[in-house]
Amino acid sequence: MDPVDPDVGGGxxxxxxxxSNGQAQMSLSTTAARNLATTTKSVPQMQGxxxxxxxxxxxWVNVSSGAYRVNRRLSYAVGDGRVTFTSNGAGVKVxxxxxxxxxxxxxYDELAVLSGLADRFVQAEFQAGEVIVEAGSPVDRVYLLAxxxxxxxxxxxxxxxxxLATLADGxxxxxxxxxxxxxxxxxxxxxxxxCTVLSLPKDEFREALSRxxxxxxxxxxxxxxGLHAQNAQGEAAIALSAGHDGEPxxxxxxxxxxxxxxEYELSLAQTVLRVHSRVADLxxxxxxxxxxxxxLTI
Numbered sequence: 001m002d003p004v005d006p007d008v009g010g011g012x013x014x015x016x017x018x019x020s021n022g023q024a025q026m027s028l029s030t031t032a033a034r035n036l037a038t039t040t041k042s043v044p045q046m047q048g049x050x051x052x053x054x055x056x057x058x059x060w061v062n063v064s065s066g067a068y069r070v071n072r073r074l075s076y077a078v079g080d081g082r083v084t085f086t087s088n089g090a091g092v093k094v095x096x097x098x099x100x101x102x103x104x105x106x107x108y109d110e111l112a113v114l115s116g117l118a119d120r121f122v123q124a125e126f127q128a129g130e131v132i133v134e135a136g137s138p139v140d141r142v143y144l145l146a147x148x149x150x151x152x153x154x155x156x157x158x159x160x161x162x163x164l165a166t167l168a169d170g171x172x173x174x175x176x177x178x179x180x181x182x183x184x185x186x187x188x189x190x191x192x193x194x195c196t197v198l199s200l201p202k203d204e205f206r207e208a209l210s211r212x213x214x215x216x217x218x219x220x221x222x223x224x225x226g227l228h229a230q231n232a233q234g235e236a237a238i239a240l241s242a243g244h245d246g247e248p249x250x251x252x253x254x255x256x257x258x259x260x261x262x263e264y265e266l267s268l269a270q271t272v273l274r275v276h277s278r279v280a281d282l283x284x285x286x287x288x289x290x291x292x293x294x295x296l297t298i
Contacts, residue, residue: 067264068266082101085170092198108215142172143199145196152166
């Protein structure tokens, strides 16, 4: 027989509610009490808007007309500065036209010659930690990094060994092997991750050069005109001298600009915001519904 609560006048007693520690609950829970409490509210938020700190960093400018022109320093790099590849299973090949990203071949567009040159590249795999080239060894081939990440390691600021640069997919190194001069590596290139690398030996390049009169003439003209000095971003370098003593001859220079800079035509974003009067009139405290609707829409 169920026990009867004499104060209630009949009925069964509910079993005590266990708390999180296994003991019977002796007081009101915060979950239930929260329904009677006053809630402090924020203004409506959106996940799609940029962070406030980013809005301060971006270079906002007033545009007085419908076009915005981005004037830049002259850049000798073509495309995106990275070599693109195609893959067939485990095999990787460089797209012939992408060889134009190499400094000595920039502007050369004979596709048949570039295709023959692309077929001479040899694929190799390197595991993380393996040395691809050693400092002091002869520069005897040009390397294209199809997949992975490598470090260029050389002498640091204080004479110690340091990572000078990190290269990733689409980068290249050893392009000086395409010149006739015998040079040595001044840095060590080591794989950071598993890498797929395509390489073209200097002898293979010279043989391809001997078979194409057009390519040979083009490279001779490039070398005669001098390869333009440029910085890491492919922009025309600015000649300067710093940290000198006495009265040395200072270099003369100028900053060249792109003659056909990129332009953006501006567009207008428009909409019609609809707010029902029952919302604006009845649900307008403590926040103005029309104001919040406009703020988030803008």
